[in-house]
Amino acid sequence: MNQIETRLLELLEQRRQQQRYRSRRELGSAQGALVQVDGRELLNFCSNDYLGLASHPKLREAAVAAMSSYGLGSGASHLVCGHSREHHLLEEELAAFCGRERALVFSTGFMANVGVINALVGRGDAVFEDRLNHASLLDGGLSSGARFSRYRHNDLEHLRSQLQACESAARLIVSDGVFSMDGDEAPLPALARLASERGAWLMVDDAHGFGCEGENGGGMLEKYALTSSDVPVVVGTFGKAFGTFGAFVAGGNTLIKALIQSARSYIYTTAMPPALAAATRQSLRLVGEEKWRRQVLRDHIRRLREFCRSEGLPLLDSNTAIQPLVVGDDAGAQRLSELLWQRGIWVAAIRPPTVPEGTARLRLTLSAAHSDSQLERLFDELSACWKQLGGA
Ligand SMILES: *Cc1c(COP(=O)(O)O)cnc(C)c1O
Numbered sequence: 186m187n188q189i190e191t192r193l194l195e196l197l198e199q200r201r202q203q204q205r206y207r208s209r210r211e212l213g214s215a216q217g218a219l220v221q222v223d224g225r226e227l228l229n230f231c232s233n234d235y236l237g238l239a240s241h242p243k244l245r246e247a248a249v250a251a252m253s254s255y256g257l258g259s260g261a262s263h264l265v266c267g268h269s270r271e272h273h274l275l276e277e278e279l280a281a282f283c284g285r286e287r288a289l290v291f292s293t294g295f296m297a298n299v300g301v302i303n304a305l306v307g308r309g310d311a312v313f314e315d316r317l318n319h320a321s322l323l324d325g326g327l328s329s330g331a332r333f334s335r336y337r338h339n340d341l342e343h344l345r346s347q348l349q350a351c352e353s354a355a356r357l358i359v360s361d362g363v364f365s366m367d368g369d370e371a372p373l374p375a376l377a378r379l380a381s382e383r384g385a386w387l388m389v390d391d392a393h394g395f396g397c398e399g400e401n402g403g404g405m406l407e408k409y410a411l412t413s414s415d416v417p418v419v420v421g422t423f424g425k426a427f428g429t430f431g432a433f434v435a436g437g438n439t440l441i442k443a444l445i446q447s448a449r450s451y452i453y454t455t456a457m458p459p460a461l462a463a464a465t466r467q468s469l470r471l472v473g474e475e476k477w478r479r480q481v482l483r484d485h486i487r488r489l490r491e492f493c494r495s496e497g498l499p500l501l502d503s504n505t506a507i508q509p510l511v512v513g514d515d516a517g518a519q520r521l522s523e524l525l526w527q528r529g530i531w532v533a534a535i536r537p538p539t540v541p542e543g544t545a546r547l548r549l550t551l552s553a554a555h556s557d558s559q560l561e562r563l564f565d566e567l568s569a570c571w572k573q574l575g576g577a
Pocket of ligand 1: 321361391423430
């Protein structure tokens with residue numbers, strides 16, 4: 186047998202033995218609090234649709250209207266002939282939303298992160314990343330050729346000592362704003378101070394903060410009133426609270442101009458469909474105007490945390506829509522997820538290598554789309570399944 190195929194078969198066998206074999210479930214409905222899978226209706230507590238916008242009729246209408254003028258495909262990359270008026274308006278609106286000079290739309294968050302880090306640093310430079318950063322940030326740092334240092338999660342003393350030992354002049358510090366698998370926040374004001382003391386640029390990927398945090402949904406930057414000099418490079422994604430698809434980078438004029446010239450994952454890829462840009466513009470409007478969505482989400486978070494405290498369920502310390510319930514071993518996490526599934530509740534188990542060894546978990550996520558009674562259903566089923574698992 187071919188050497189590569191042998192290796193693949195070994196990998197698959199190993200994944201099965203470790204209870205880490207990943208499989209996909211087929212959705213037969215729109216994203217929302219209630220979804221259909223195999224003809225069954227399930228209550229969904231694992232999407233990133235935090236504000237309940239993914240299937241909002243106004244987004245659909247905006248997309249359909251744009252599709253009737255622009256068609257579906259964008260036809261080319263932005264620099265050739267794929268940059269439409271909808272993309273451009275979205276960029277202007279995003280810049281205003283973030284309080285930055287300019288913004289640049291990327292096709293996905295993964296591509297934005299890899300593209301930006303590679304455009305900013307290279308051989309001879311240094312990049313510092315929180316060890317729990319999103320995979321795309323870590324991959325961006327590793328592929329850049331810059332000296333790559335990972336600091337302990339949210340440990341600024343560790344970062345400070347790495348910066349002190351660093352001889353490179355060009356230094357980039359990179360952090361999630363809200364950590365995607367733990368739900369906790371980065372200490373951004375302190376990170377920004379440390380970065381400026383040490384002559385480093387700070388890049389924040391606020392994929393899970395935008396829409397949810399800040400009075401107007403401006404994310405962690407708004408929450409802590411962080412300016413362009415505090416955080417010169419901001420990344421946001423549309424696939425989470427905005428309910429659409431794609432991503433953006435916001436910052437100063439020089440940054441954005443340089444990314445257009447040199448970010449390879451911007452240049453060498455097809456522009457997102459203009460209809461998606463149009464839907465995202467509509468979403469941006471709703472995020473700003475419908476503050477009640479953030480309020481409902483806040484209330485749900487508070488109620489879930491109170492419930493878990495009273496039942497002795499070990500939630501991580503998080504105040505965001507991401508509420509991880511750490512089980513520990515892979516098989517236990519998988520079993521808890523299956524028990525809930527049998528009772529009509531969908532919460533995916535997250536296992537290594539996505540999270541560190543021994544911290545397999547259910548990544549519960551809350552949404553403004555959930556009703557109070559749906560939340561109560563979660564509480565009932567969660568406590569029944571937890572007992573069945575032999576916890577508490
Ligand atoms: C989801 C996510 C991304 C990737 O964004 P996509 O648009 O889904 O590729 C990047 N960073 C963080 C922190 C994320 O959670």
